[in-house]
Amino acid sequence: MAKNAIVGQSGGPTAVINASLAGVFQACQKRGATRVYGMCNGVQGLLEERYVDLNEKLPGTMEVELLKRTPSSYLGSCRYKLPDPAKDPAVYEKLFAILKKLDIGYFFYIGGNDSMDTICKLADYAETVGSDIRFMGVPKTIDNDLMVTDHTPGYGSAAKYISIVMKELVRDATVYGTKYVTIVEIMGRNAGWLTAAAALSRASDCEGVDMICLPEVPFHVDRFIEKVARMQKDSASIVIAVSEGIKLPDGRYVCELSNDAHFVDAFGHQSLTGTSRYLANQVAMNLDTKTRSIELSTLQRCAAHMASRTDITEAYQVGGAAAKAAFEGHTGEMIALKRISNDPYQCTTEPHDVHEVANLEKKVPLEWVNDDFTDMKQEFLDYARPLVQAELSPLFIDGLPRHLVL
């Protein structure tokens, strides 16, 4: 007797997280799941018994195609952290009772390292109580900071958006031929993968960005200003990509030097903004130049209108591979992307124990940064370039991309 499946989305949205949802849904259907449920707002919503029947919401291929082109999390998301099961078993008892009521055999969670902590705890708990529900993680994050996997679905599209925008900003900033320093703030608290993607803007038709500042490299405000001054002797317009998470040698975030308020979420993550504004003000105060500060903010994680087709395809694949693994008996694992070769680009999937992923962060290797800590080396470009290839055209209605909404 076939069981039902349930799938949830967790953590920050991406442009392609719904392609993974589509992959889980279609693969579960093909493998004979009676029903596929979607948790509303992840595990947090499930605990309130908020869920939808995806068989009803996605009756045909047209809905699935629209879903793949819809940014943000179709099912809604959460930043809920499961408690320690030894200290608070009640939450687990409640959750497993709901799963039993829904006759769930397969549980999928699409998310980043915090979400993999959820899969980890649920799979471990299932083992202790002898439940045969399979718990599988589907990787997702624009940050590209998950261990084990070559890269994360969501990163390619954000990297494509960032490199296109940087290319357009470089054009814009040179237009008057006057002295001009543009500082663009890009997401990434501890890992600089997104900021590094700005390096992809360099090509025969674009001089590229002039400096890249990663959170992996300790930041010195005075040396930064000196570098800008030196660079501006050769070129009037300087465009710089900085990570929101760049830190001083003493470990403080650069944005803490400015006066703005900081918020802390349930996971203790600080809300980091104001880095580029602070640096632009410092440059303006010290050098004779016009400055502009630009924060890409959430634009970079929801720009489905310019997603990478490679990324959408892989997001769909990891969803499908998670369903395949679960139906074949795997549990407590996350599907990783495994690169076979760069050129021609080939990539496959493989399941990994989710303990190798949960709560860990993968940083940009410093060997991929140049000696001056201002640019990415060829190794990074070879790594990242395949991930931004190709496009999936939105369905435009009345001039705007059409989305699927719950």
Add this chain to the structure above:
Amino acid sequence: MAKNAIVGQSGGPTAVINASLAGVFQACQKRGATRVYGMCNGVQGLLEERYVDLNEKLPGTMEVELLKRTPSSYLGSCRYKLPDPAKDPAVYEKLFAILKKLDIGYFFYIGGNDSMDTICKLADYAETVGSDIRFMGVPKTIDNDLMVTDHTPGYGSAAKYISIVMKELVRDATVYGTKYVTIVEIMGRNAGWLTAAAALSRASDCEGVDMICLPEVPFHVDRFIEKVARMQKDSASIVIAVSEGIKLPDGRYVCELSNDAHFVDAFGHQSLTGTSRYLANQVAMNLDTKTRSIELSTLQRCAAHMASRTDITEAYQVGGAAAKAAFEGHTGEMIALKRISNDPYQCTTEPHDVHEVANLEKKVPLEWVNDDFTDMKQEFLDYARPLVQAELSPLFIDGLPRHLVL
């Protein structure tokens, strides 16, 4: 004996200003101009005898197609205002000597109301000295604030970009189902056309933005916060589009209320941004909600990757129409777009005396704003919707749109 033509770009860049350049260039060629020159950095560069031969730079249709898809000003731009010819005739004597040396018969200037002041002064001066050079203006500005013309090339693409981004941001902001106020700052010092375009995001798949604040409507910070509080009772996520130029009833810009917005550096460079940041902080201090401030900044004027094909086509047409008019003997005029009908959308061009355009600003009619001053009426949607229709696919190389650079 055929004369030569010269064309310049002036003022802020747009996504389609180069399509107008392509239109001028190809029409001048077809009408028999021996050479078509391009001024580097507008009149300012021409006064330094910096120009290029466009026949050499644009040898084939491939270059012209790339040019149409390249954002920012291919020739470079300037913000140079010609002096009063009565007080400072030397500049005019120098400029006309350069034009004579280049054997120029036709002079084109692509720009906004300041640039039309240049055409105005040059055409008037030509008349006083008996020069037969024809001076024609080609409209361009994302701000859509030029008189006489139904709309300006550049506006449609910026409006398309803004409405797409707002739609994506609305999706992103609803993802946690938690209380969240997103305030998006959009360009427009005195005219709210771009901010109004946020209204286009509403559709059967998008609830649209919850409030639109135009510079045409006096702004009250306290009433704004009250409105947000009221709206948030019905909907957790509120997304608001505010113009950078919103002003208090006493005429001060709202951003002047913040501490660092009216920032002037040691060299006198002034920055006037921070409206959305100030308002987000005010909301956070007064209401129990998370807030986010997003500035679209220069992204909205250089997003060629998502330009409106209608806009590109019209930008090309006004360039061609300017050349036609000049070769037929017109001077001291700007080509305006004249709308024939909304549905089906039809639009033609006609020349207008540039005195009707120079230095004037067209505001959003208040009859197009709802009684609560928070949304646009159907009349605006009917006006703006045709301008964002259709796309022109970039030529993607290695995952990024290819541009043409000088």
